[in-house]
Amino acid sequence: MAGQKILIVDDDLDFCEATKLILESKAYKVNLAHDGKEGLEKIRSEEPDLVILDVMMPEMNGYDVCVIMKADPGLSSIPVILLTAVNQEMFKTSFTKEMGLMTEADDYIAKPVEPEDLVEAIEALLKGEE
Amino acid sequence: MLTKPNMLVVDNDVAILNKCNSLLLSRGFQVSTAESSKEALQILEKYHRDVDIMLLSLELPGLGAMSVIEVLKKTKSKILVMAISTDCGEEAIAAIHAGAYDCIRKTFTTERFWTKIDRAVERFTLARQLEILKKQRLSILKKDSYDEDTMRTIMNTIPEGLIVTDHHERIVFYNSKVADLFGLQGDAALGLPIEKTLKNADLVSFITESMNLSRSGHSSVHQKVGSIEIEGLTMRVLINSIESDDGKTIGSVSMLQDVSQKKTMDQLKGDLVSMVSHELKAPLSALLMQLSVVLDGLAGDITTKQKDLLGKAKQRTKRMIALVNDLLDLRRIEEGKAVVEIEPLDLGEILHRSIDIMTLSSKDKNINFDVKIVENLPLFSGDRTGMEAVFVNLISNAIKYTSTGGRVQVELKKSGKDIRIKVVDNGIGIEKEDLDHVFDRFYRIKTEQTKSIGGSGLGLYIVKRIVDAHRGTIYVESKAGKGTMFIVSLPLEK
């Protein structure tokens, strides 16, 4: 469904800017936050339909943001995609098991990510919402 | 105490000859004299061993001094030559070049004479001492058997630690390196059991284990390798059991080698690689997105030429990402983590997913995929990450080294007690001489065809290491220009 709100929380401004443009071209409304704390505030105030969370960030890291969200009944239904620069392979095994299960993120994607793959992951989660 | 060197003075100028002779005699040297080169050569022939230093005039008539020097050189003589000449000019330089040690002027003062002679004597004595030492060393090593002291001296000079035990695991010998490491005083530890003397549980159990193994006759190679930490050092341990002629285990020899430095270096290298790789990922992620934005026209219209160039830039960026991932995989494998976690795996599902990823990135190449995955295969106990790396690398190679419109077949089935994965392409193929090397680290084939294809030569190395870690085998068959087939067999039972 077009017009859905996505919040990107990532401290890399260049990455945010480019990703925003790509998602906007797919008719999403995109907001940005650049650290974990700001991210959590905006998740509360803007009630996005989906959150893209970078793992390594100042102030509060992505895992923590995710854990807090999922523990909050008001926010726990918002799908979260965790993004990390940790090696794809490591990410898929040890991470999925330990951090992924703990944080209850809905998907996790290794950086660098192909724009198409990111869009595909978003679409899959938002479709599941309806 | 070494005796004084013997002198030979050769000069047709009798005044000089006598002067040298009396000066040398006054200090107790043995001196012979000759008035021509011919006479000098005769003396040398007869009494060669009795001449150590020769004072040789460069102004001899007839054969001349140079011929004498030549002869000395040819016979590899140890005689030191001090040239005498009026001005120590050109001919002196030539003489020194030919092997003379130094030159002294005919007009020398007594003081000058002794400065030069003393130096020559010193030089000669040094050379002789060296010679003697060399001979002594040879004679020691040539002995048929060594007495205990010699043996001990030899053992104490080696930088490695050495421990010998008997069959009751009591210490019968250790060198000074071991004494230092374990703080043992003198011979105090001799005859004591290892667990009382070697304060390192790992080492003690290594020795015990290797003796037990040898006693049980289970291992054909009675050698054990391990590593222990002691006093903040990392030591590599090599243990061999000693057997008597009738095959009984009668003791053990352990060698301890300090590998701390190597370990730190390896660690540093590895840390650097993974740090750099991770640091590169953030900028690469941004770059990939930015290029996509511009390429998709989201930042305004672009010309065909711009699109072409940016498309290539994106390709290069993706290659760099692949390299970074390879390097991280490599680091993991070299840390001994080819297998991180064993779990029952549905290889069919993993293969499906890998193919999905690959077909997505190869859609512009229009490769014809033919995938056959047998249903209901038994689960395979393996490392998920590793298996994915195997599939992705083999399939990406098949796509990479096959031209547009080619065909790639992937097959997964059970074969006897193995699960077998076959990846076949009809691409550029591999020449015979390269076939042996494709699994080598960083090996890439350089031909006209592969020139424009990017890669780091790590893929197959990683695949091989992972397959090995699962006790599997990998087989390759190829024909240049026709295509390539890789078969991986993974045993279901270990």
Ligand SMILES: Nc1ncnc2c1ncn2[C@@H]1O[C@H](COP(=O)(O)OP(=O)(O)OP(=O)(O)O)[C@@H](O)[C@H]1O
């Ligand atoms: N299917 C194939 N067909 C033809 N040549 C191949 C094939 N697979 C591998 N090779 C050759 O073997 C070499 C080593 O392959 P390998 O996968 O280790 O490295 P690479 O593909 O060059 O780089 P990367 O580390 O990115 O995988 C390649 O450079 C290529 O020349």
Ligand SMILES: [Mg+2]
């Ligand atoms: Mg490859």
